[in-house]
Amino acid sequence: MHSVLRKLYFAGSDFLEGTMRHPVRFLMGCLLALGLSAWALDAAPARNLALVVGNDSYANVTSLQKAVDDAQAIGDELEKLGYVVRRAENVDQRGFSRALVAFDADIQPGDRALFFYAGHGFEIDGTNYLLPTDVPAAQANQEDLIRDASFPVGRIIDGIRQRGAGVAVLVLDACRDNPFANNFSRSAALGRGLARVDAPEGVFVLMSAGAKQEALDRLSDQDGNPNSVFTRSFLNELAKPGQTLVEIAKKTQVDVRALAASVGHDQTPAYYDQVIGDVVLSDAAAQAGPQTAGTEARSTVGPNIKTQINITGQTQAGAGVQIGSGTQIGAGVMIGNKEAKIAVRNQANPPGSDPAKALNVQQGGTPTDTQLALLQPDSKLGNKTQQPLARAPIASFMRSNSGWTVTISLPEPATALAYRMGEAGEFKETGLLDVLDQRTGARMPNPSFPLSPRAPAGVIEVRYRTADGTDVGPFPIRFDPDVALYQNQRQNLEQISGSWVEFRDFNGTLVYFTTLLSYRCAITEVRYGLNGAPPLTRFDLPVCNTKDPFEIPNNAKTYLKVPPNTKSISVQLTWRDRSQSEVNTVEKD
Template identity: 75%
Template sequence: MRRSARFFTSLVLSLALGLCAAEAALARNLALVIGNDSYANVTSLQKAVSDARAIADQLEKLGYVVRRVENADQRGMSRALVAFNADIQPGDRALFYYAGHGFEIGGTNYLLPTDVPSVQTNQQDLIRDASFSVERVIDGIRDRGAGVAVLVLDACRNNPFANDRSRSVAATRGLARVDAPEGVFVLMSAGAKQEALDRLSDQDGNPNSVFTRSFLGELSKPGQTLVEIAKKTQVDVRALAASIGHDQTPAYYDQVIGDVVLSDAVDTTPQVGQQVASASPQGNTGPNIRTEINTVGRTEAGKGVSIGPGVKLGPGVTIGGKDSRIALQNPANPPTTDPAKALNLQQGGAATGQQLALVRPDTKPGQLTQPIGRAPIASFSRSNAGWTVTLSLPEPATALSYRVGEAGEFKETGLLDVLDQRTGGRMPNPSFSMSPRAQAGIIQVRYRSIDGADVGPFSIRFDPDIALYEDQRRNLTSIQGSWVEFRDFNGVLVYFTTLVSYRCAVTEVRYGLNGAPPLTRFDLPVCNMKDPYSIPNNAKTYLKLPGSTKSISVQVTWRDGSQSEVNTVEKD
């Protein structure tokens, strides 16, 4: 199939699937991860920040959009909670992870910011005023209508105020039990009144606390419910602590209705444009059968499809199954005008009991692969030098970074010599460049909000064919009066140079003279994706018209099949 035909098929499918955007916008996975080590007035910790980073990295692998906050004072924690709650929409899955000092007062648990004051006996109200109760965190999430709220608290450490026992607040061990309301799951690093271990010994080189290292191991295993993760973490932590004669058994409080898996994604390190998934093998898609799905966009298993170990989703996908293929260009199902039915492409091959896969290319480049509220949006523009990606952020930011693909280091875009009056600092550069040879795939974006949280990553789809079309169409629409230009030179000439330059957005140009309908075709050179704005030496760019010509009417057919309005240009 020719490039233009493939592009047209992809574009029409993309536009049609936009009708199903509401269906695709299901519950999202959001997380706020806080790690506090550097306390100003009480005992500092060694591994809370490292714990938070490891948890945030793992959650991102599972498809969560993560706000990261490290060594936050009271103002920073307050801003982070407000921003996180603002992200949440009804039905979302919200996860809050905290590593740092916690303190229990009268049965209420408080999470301590890094500037919590050092208090003496009978000054516990100062702790209440300077800290954040766990109930406040839960209420903030529930008030936003989250479908599930998960709190993971590695805060049951030693009494931070117990350095001077003659004057300090009475020593306490750990946190109190939590009466979780419906829809909330709380996992704590130790049971009520127990102290959680930072490490097993001074020779323990593990960068994470005893609880978090065990929790991370279970979090990386696909398909486990919250209760399964909690119970297995309990067993592991209890055994580790007992090995040095310490009593620590993580506690969990479950008020979530039904079984909840933290994410449908699987912990992998995929290649660019690929995503790995897994589920229990059953039916005729067991682990020893080979199946391939070829797609040009995002692929999801539809109803009735069971996916075994070793599944890969993305362009040239392997599903661990039998010898059959699904291609957007040649679906086994007959054509249909019903957008819902058009999403179903039947699995090829002659085997009986065929299954269905649901194929959903993203609606357009620049949109998130998973729609996320308060997320950046991207626009793409192409020049002879390459691609420029311009990002628009939903809130003030102090830094902006990106990576091409779903692995590797994030690169900061740098700062402009422009002050942002909202932050008081220099504004992050909203743009970055990519090679003119950049291939279709995923761009991930992360930004730092004014509360110090690293927000993201957000995955944005990039398709050079569609991005070029949209960029050129947008530019042509904005300069409609300049599509053609009259000149007098040995007669009347009309130049189509602008339309020739932006021809990658257009399949046909027709014109008419002196009020006649635009029926006569003006032929354009073939679009050259490698050098889209260059005009071939032999290209026809103008027409010589009769001296009586007073106006020309032009209409273009865009590459998605739609037509522009008739554009009439008068000769001066």
């Protein structure tokens, strides 16, 4: 509730600044704020969300062996506990940024958010940084290179809290060997481990080692366990039902300390608890998993099993099969980041009046047990009947002054396309274009439809009709206007980098920043330099107005007066996801 009021306060402040001279508009704004607060109080129930990141393959510093396996194992266990899990593996700075932005966008007020990171971490002047795979190989006097390329733990915490999460849990297996050991001196300040974390209220942080300690990636070169010393212990406790966060942390401490001591190493995980009350991550009900009515058989898809699942028509992954978050349906099916085959029949459930019961998960077995529905046949399974595989469409969002335009890209020829907001209600067809689709011989369905500029975050469901008259779907598409606006404006700016600024001669030499002002909702900071100087000087932008994002306020500073001998200006942007653009140099004609 505190986060909702905070957002309403800032939204009200922005509204008040532009409407004090218009009492009617001000009154309407007040009524709108009251309506929003009422909507927030009636929000959806809290959910369990997680982002797990594992980085092994570092380009410029020491690589690791177990971080990706650690992240996969944690993600699999969290899915068993009912978490919706996003996964990111071996991500560079851009990929890490996008994963964080997407995760933050998923969070709604009251949700429980868990962030797990396995990989290199580094502490500089008391601040802990998580390192993407493209972090540069910095020298002892180049700490700023690490700061600029990495992700401060505090900023990750802030991002989760700003979305209003009820509880934020960070688990960091990031205190491993110093990635810059060959470059830095062995000083205590720069050589080992992470610093303690001052967790704000509502945040619980568990670290694989205490302050300034180094965590073991493995006990020895002969250690065959796929997980680090910390993660293997944490996984064991995570799977036990009924334990609170503190109990999990304490038992993990005891186990890790004993394992490390067995090879003469000092490692004791540290935790920082500012969560009010007890939080239980696992209970018996969660481990049992949700039940599906009318389902006699159930299988859980795991990442280490050669798994076959069925998907045919509107049946997705068989009757009651739990496939977890991030599953990609289509050519090269991925489940838990592992390749999977697709089966449409299991002899244990022969076809009958209910086709869904004949389409359960088949794990293992012999080729005679299954028929494939793959886009590319598998010769090892002999002459089996190939059936079509339903693949999900994708959507792009474009914002204009009049509102949103959603454009759907379909995986196969279609004769109709329909959509609805949410999971209930009537579908609305998009209509037909005056264009013939040579594949179907019929008019092509309009791939686009409009949304109000004030459309709230939620799920859009789409379905389409194939040339043979089969209705496929519905497919859920997540719409978050804040994320869509950022992505749309950033994409536009990246495509017109040569027009970010413009020179004009009028009572002197002027540089106009009008384009950047128009797309400022994607930017947090603009810096520039003249005549080849690095972009260090800040050019201030007005605050983003999401209700009218392209409007430039009347009192906004749109240009910069520069010396007459200025021949070029170099500009660098800091995007909303904290990454930076390349330096863009514009020459004066």
